[in-house]
Amino acid sequence: MRVEERRFPAQAVSAAGALILWLALHCGAAQAQSQTYVMKITLPTLHDTLHQVALNWAAAIEKDSGGRIKPQVYPASQLGSISRQIEGTQFGSIQAAIIPPEFFVGVDQRFEVMAAPGLIDSMEQGQRLAKDPEVLKLMLGLGANKGLHGVGLFIATPSSIICRTPIRHIGDFKGKKIRIFASKFQSVAFERLGITPVAMTLGDVLPAIQQGAIDCADAALNVYVPFHYVDAAKYVTETNQPAIFSIMEVSQKWFDTLPKDLQEIVVKDAASESVAINPWALDFRHKMQKDWVAQGGELISLPPDEQAAMMKTLSSVGEDVSKSDPALHAAYETVVAAAKRAAQAPSQ
Numbered sequence: 001m002r003v004e005e006r007r008f009p010a011q012a013v014s015a016a017g018a019l020i021l022w023l024a025l026h027c028g029a030a031q032a033q034s035q036t037y038v039m040k041i042t043l044p045t046l047h048d049t050l051h052q053v054a055l056n057w058a059a060a061i062e063k064d065s066g067g068r069i070k071p072q073v074y075p076a077s078q079l080g081s082i083s084r085q086i087e088g089t090q091f092g093s094i095q096a097a098i099i100p101p102e103f104f105v106g107v108d109q110r111f112e113v114m115a116a117p118g119l120i121d122s123m124e125q126g127q128r129l130a131k132d133p134e135v136l137k138l139m140l141g142l143g144a145n146k147g148l149h150g151v152g153l154f155i156a157t158p159s160s161i162i163c164r165t166p167i168r169h170i171g172d173f174k175g176k177k178i179r180i181f182a183s184k185f186q187s188v189a190f191e192r193l194g195i196t197p198v199a200m201t202l203g204d205v206l207p208a209i210q211q212g213a214i215d216c217a218d219a220a221l222n223v224y225v226p227f228h229y230v231d232a233a234k235y236v237t238e239t240n241q242p243a244i245f246s247i248m249e250v251s252q253k254w255f256d257t258l259p260k261d262l263q264e265i266v267v268k269d270a271a272s273e274s275v276a277i278n279p280w281a282l283d284f285r286h287k288m289q290k291d292w293v294a295q296g297g298e299l300i301s302l303p304p305d306e307q308a309a310m311m312k313t314l315s316s317v318g319e320d321v322s323k324s325d326p327a328l329h330a331a332y333e334t335v336v337a338a339a340k341r342a343a344q345a346p347s348q
Contacts, residue, residue: 037258039071039266042085043098044202046076048222049156049281050098050246053273057152057248060269065262082201090147092253100156101139101247102183103201108142110331112183114245116318118311119339123285126155126243127278128342135338138331139247149255151267152248152274157285158240162224163216164209166235166298170306179205179217186218186242189317193310209233220244221288230295237300239307241314248274 041058043050051073058071079085079094082103088094090107104111120126129135130153140150167173174194180186187197198214202223208214209232216233222244223229224236248270255263289299302310322332 035068037069037254037262039069039095039254040074040079041071041096041098042074042077042079042088042094044075044077044082044085045223045226047226049154049277049284050222051075052280052284053152053154053246053248053277054098056277057269057273060273061265064265064269069258069262069265077201077203081203086249089249089251090143090253092147092251094251095254096248096250098246098248100181100244101153102181102186104143104148104247104249105182105184107146107148109184109325109328110138110142111247112185113318113322113328113331113335114139115181115183115185115242116321116332116335117185117189117241117314118318119335120155120243120342123155123158123243123282125339125342126158126245127281128345129335129339130154130245131275132338132342134334138334143249144252147252149250149252150247151250151270154246154248154274154277154281156244156246156281157220157222157288158238159218159220159242159244160224160236160238160240161216161218162209162229162233163235163237164212164233165215166300167216167237168300168302170302170310176215177213179208179214179219181218184321185317188321189242189314190218192313192317206232221292222284224297225288225291225295228295230292230297234297235300236292236297237302239302239310241311 039061041054043054045051054073054075058073061069061071077085079088082099085094085097085099086104086107089097101111102115120129136153139153143150161167161178170193177196177198178190179200180190180197182199187199190197200208205217205219206227206229209217221236250266255266258266292299318332318336322329
């Protein structure tokens with residue numbers, strides 16, 4: 001039996017193909033517009049500047065994406081230690097992290113340059129430094145080949161040292177075992193003061209103080225007050241060195257799954273919120289000082305001449321630590337030059 005072959009006009013075939021293509025593109029676009037993305041934002045602290053930035057960023061992203069991105073904020077290391085948070089962000093199980101950059105030294109040693117002692121003299125100078133174009137270009141690009149996409153940088157607070165016994169003079173530092181961030185800039189600086197530095201993630205600090213494993217810890221009132229460290233140690237010496245910055249990193253693996261318009265929203269809102277937090281951070285710093293005293297703690301400042309002597313001792317740490325590594329030294333010089341510009345810039 002002969003099967004009749006049916007032929008359609010070329011115009012009809014062309015029109016049908018165009019219709020199919022249009023429907024495919026239209027449905028694909030509609031599906032992309034309706035798809036939602038979970039964005040877990042992790043950080044080690046609670047009820048502080050990092051936490052507020054995370055909340056503000058999450059709210060801005062959800063609003064600007066029309067709900068297509070669903071941010072979830074996990075403070076106080078709920079998703080693991082700082083090192084686990086960083087690894088999770090690199091591999092995509094966590095979508096974003098807000099952490100001091102020194103903790104990323106395992107990814108790239110240049111992350112620690114923001115922890116150089118003597119880099120800045122005030123919160124305001126640190127805020128101008130954190131939005132310097134050269135600093136942003138450097139810091140936000142460091143993890144690009146290691147699964148990280150930098151999107152924001154800001155100063156959280158000057159650091160201070162909490163101890164079980166008071167540090168009232170520079171000589172009181174000698175012989176103390178003090179927790180530090182994972183930064184050679186910090187370890188060398190403290191060693192020059194006669195201190196034994198111990199790198200430790202934040203979740204381990206309070207138990208270590210309570211158990212006497214360490215005498216003191218370098219962190220900030222932004223941590224001591226919300227976590228109620230006063231129950232373990234009452235004395236805080238405000239050395240104000242080094243400054244504690246925080247970097248906003250997005251998982252590159254997750255970022256690459258987003259449509260271009262959502263990528264732009266994530267980046268734009270991070271840049272905006274990392275600057276918008278500045279007035280809040282200044283006010284919060286003063287609030288933490290008052291709250292620490294109200295909790296029963298004591299704030300201590302070194303005598304002016306001893307503070308100056310300490311800074312003189314620490315002034316060459318950045319140069320000495322970085323000079324053996326050309327890439328680290330170049331990064332350090334970039335940040336120092338920007339810090340000088342920030343010192344000369346008028347207050348905003």
